[in-house]
Structure formats: structure tokens, C-alpha cells
Amino acid sequence: MTDEGPWHVLIFEHTQRxxxxxxxxxxxxxxxxxxxxxxxxxxGYEPTRPVWIKSRDVFMASVDSWVIQVHGATVSSDFEVQVARLIAQRDR
Known part of the structure; x- marks a missing residue:
């Protein structure tokens, strides 16, 4: 893959949905x-849950992808951060 952009950072939150x-x-x-x-x-990103973050564990899944577990007083959740290259845009 070429390193030519445009580059974006995408954040995916894992929810009940x-x-x-x-x-x-x-x-x-x-x-x-x-x-x-x-x-x-x-x-540093603060996901929707937990509201108050006590700690976080950051895992590097690949050179362009991280999985983060955030821990609150009673709730834990996770989210992903990814680097992505925009390769196409299309209007209907």
C-alpha cells in the first residue's frame, strides 16, 4: 500500500448495539x-462509557490499529482507534 493520503483516524466504540x-x-x-x-x-480519548475512567489498557493490534480497554469504578468498555486511507468517495 502506498503512503499517499488522504489519511483519517477512525474511532469505533463498542456498545450494546x-x-x-x-x-x-x-x-x-x-x-x-x-x-x-x-x-x-x-x-486520551474519552468514550461514552464509563463516564469516569480510572485506568486504560492500550493494545497495539497492528501498526495502524489499537484496541483500548477503559475501566471505571463499576463499568469497563473498549474502543478501537484505526488509521485508514480514504480510497473513494461517491455521491449518488
């Missing part, structure tokens, strides 16, 4: 910058 895209952030044409933004979000 399933895996939902909660944010799509355009980073630009620099894949390294997109990876840095993704890592920053893996460490």
Missing part, C-alpha cells in the same frame, strides 16, 4: 502524522 463509528478525523496526506494522532487518541 454493536461496533459504531463514533469519530472520523481527517489528518492529511502524512501517514506518520495520522499514526501519531491515533496514538494520542488511544491514550
Amino acid at each position: 454493536g461496533r459504531l463509528l463514533s469519530q472520523q478525523i481527517h489528518v492529511g496526506d502524512d501517514r506518520t502524522a495520522a499514526r501519531e494522532k491515533a496514538m494520542s487518541l488511544a491514550l
Whole structure:
């Protein structure tokens, strides 16, 4: 795969309704910058649940993908952060 952009960071939250895209952030044409933004979000993004985060575990699933477990006082949840290249846009 080429490193040419445009690059985005996608955040997927896991809810009772399933895996939902909660944010799509355009980073630009620099894949390294997109990876840095993704890592920053893996460490600092606050998902819908838990409301108060006591701790988080960040797992690097691949060079462009992180799985994060967040732990609150009584609830834990997880979300994913991914770097993705936009390859097509199509209007109907």
C-alpha cells in the first residue's frame, strides 16, 4: 500500500448495539502524522462509557490499529482507534 493520503483516524466504540463509528478525523496526506494522532487518541480519548475512567489498557493490534480497554469504578468498555486511507468517495 502506498503512503499517499488522504489519511483519517477512525474511532469505533463498542456498545450494546454493536461496533459504531463514533469519530472520523481527517489528518492529511502524512501517514506518520495520522499514526501519531491515533496514538494520542488511544491514550486520551474519552468514550461514552464509563463516564469516569480510572485506568486504560492500550493494545497495539497492528501498526495502524489499537484496541483500548477503559475501566471505571463499576463499568469497563473498549474502543478501537484505526488509521485508514480514504480510497473513494461517491455521491449518488
